[in-house]
Amino acid sequence: MNIIFTLFWIPKQEEIRMGTEAEKESSTPAKGKVYIKEDLCKGCSFCVVFCPTDVLAMGGRLNYKGYHLPDVVAPEQCNGCDMCGLYCPDFAIFGVRLKRKKKGE
């Protein structure tokens, strides 16, 4: 069932190509982007612990089940490695690598 949810989260191609507003403003654009399905999160914080670039931190927000949610505190540092997704026991988060437009595209 969770795998089906994961398939629905595949971001639009334009979104992957263009990146987020925060990344556009940054002088060093992020190489990746992280997506969180907040309703599935159980607040275990594995994603925070295993993110190699400290993109995530547990925040004060709660989902509808009352679990604390991770916040994306440093989106410009995401490299899309998907370590967060690999360690999440609930398929509630994943990272993707962003495609960069080459000159002339």
Ligand code: SF4
């Ligand atoms: S690893 Fe998954 S369930 Fe745990 S806090 Fe992160 S997103 Fe939520």
Ligand code: SF4
């Ligand atoms: S995709 Fe990698 S760098 Fe980005 S938040 Fe997840 S673990 Fe951190």
